[in-house]
Amino acid sequence: MDRNVELIRITERPKPPRPEEIPLRFSETAVQELDALVSHYPDKKSALLPALWLAQREYGGVLTPEAIAEVALRLERSYAEVEGVATFYTMYNKQQMGKFMLEVCTNLSCMLCGSYRLLEYLEEKLGIRLGETTPDGLFTLTEVECLNNCGDAPVMQVGDVYCRKMSVEKMDALIDQLRGSDEHSVTRLADAIVNIQLSAADKARIASEHE
């Protein structure tokens, strides 16, 4: 990428929102879930990663500046600190992704098993390049590092599921199946991760508070 563009990008960044000025979007359940998650750690700050997962779910799959501000407010951290953490980890989306994120592993074993050819096939089939989203907002095509299921290479991840031993035929079937599905893979993944971190007791407590 052109260096000047990079520089423009940095200087162009709008001012982050002030946490106290944004409308809060965490649902009542999400607030209770956050409380439960915070109780797992000796201090509030440690719940930052789980809180960002929650925010990713509550904000429809993307950590907007408002989402980051809300997490900062709820965990009593600064905006800059939360933004720093959110940008470090690749699974937190900082841009709106398609409904389905097709994440193709191109690391060593998958590369040996032909994942770059699958990537090319997908680019052609969906008419987009790596890193882009289809105009209908359905699919985002990305490349990921090893998903650590190399025994079933080539592997790809769609939301919370792994698709193993992929081939052109399986890819066609998958895309067809996704087109007919009304799941949202990105929020589904965030929701699954939140639920994994909540214990059965946490969930029972949250459910009882709702009655």
Place this chain on the structure above:
Amino acid sequence: MAEYKLLTQHIDVPDFYQMQVYESLGGYLGLKKAVEMERQEVIDEIKKSGLRGRGGAGFPAWIKWNGIPKDTSKPHYVICNSDEGEPGTFKDWELMHKAPHQLVEGMIIAGYATLAKAGYIYIRGEYVECAQRVRHAIDQAYEAGYLGKNILGKGFDYDLYVHMGAGSYECGEESALMSSLMGERGQPRLKFPHAPLPTIAGVWNCPTLINNCETLSVAPHVINNGGEWYAQIGASTKNSRGTKLFSVSGHVNKPGNYEIEFGTSLMELIELAGGVSGGALKAIIPGGSSMPILPADQCQDAILGYEELMEKGTMVGSGGCMVLNEHSCIVTFAWRTAEFYAHESCGKCTPCREGTRWMVQILERILQGKGRPEDIELLLEVCDQIDGRSFCALGDAAAWPVRGMIKQFRNEFEYFIEHGKSIVADRPEWQRMAPPKHYERYNPMRYDYTYGIERALAGKG
């Protein structure tokens, strides 16, 4: 020698991930035995077993266990490192997916032995399927009274939590993992001797035991059968005891996890995995992408053991065994390895942050046919500048494989630079592995926070 199934003995039993099935096959007996023992006795059994860490470095497990203070003036914590991110490795995935109770039991035993208040299982964010199984296992263990207050009536309180990562290989490094657990960027911390050991001041500045998922899964077996029994397994090797899961992938007929006794030969492992597919063997990376490559002729008499592989110039590492057949291109392989480390470098220290990108740039220009004759020496120079000078082992892990590949397959690099194409360019395998022509790596780091970039590109910025 065939497989030696200890950790994976029952993983094909249907519903082995359920408490009932696990218990009916001898599950939680190790824990029941452990709580009848003195805490020091548990640690002594681990010592007798000769168990070494399975996460990469092979550090004796008992030293860590024994290093935790024997009083509880500060709370103690146990962490399971299930951030498995080393390319080529998928053993923790199988252990958690098929035998989550084994890990939970190991975590409770470790917690008992180290007087811990709580345990955290750090699982990478992508591993949703197996993390759900671990969640389920923990919930069942609470129900059965193996977790929570007054465990098995012994007055021992212990809680177990799952903490999910969010996509960062560096978080597998133990001090970076602790940063991540404390809600920070996954960057490593100063280490011993410049800072106290994690067993004294780890996560939240408290005594912390951190072990790999496989290491902890071994604990129930050691306690149940005795350390001496465990130490007989693999006794033919210098100092590697027990069994090890190797994840075999790449050009083999039956890729998968194979649990073998230390002392088994590398070629036997490849036989277990159905032999090399698609042609003759070219090279094997026995221990995950961070480890140096072994060319075919050196694989023939290689023995799987920590010291045994070290003598061959490579390492057991995490056990991610990648097999390359004769048609694969080593230069492309080296480039993709370097790409991985450049992408995962956390950016804290200069040798690794800049060096890994330099390696990628040099290798990229070789792949584009614009390589220069001095590039090989330049690459080696960059490797030397990173190795030993980086803040954490990721830098070293980036330098070793590239240096190893140049050392063992220098001719392929020379050929590529001279002819502008791969030495195997006309083989179908290479067609399969070559990156697309227009390929420009999608780097999420680069795309982060693209406020205004579209506008900038459109000239409106």
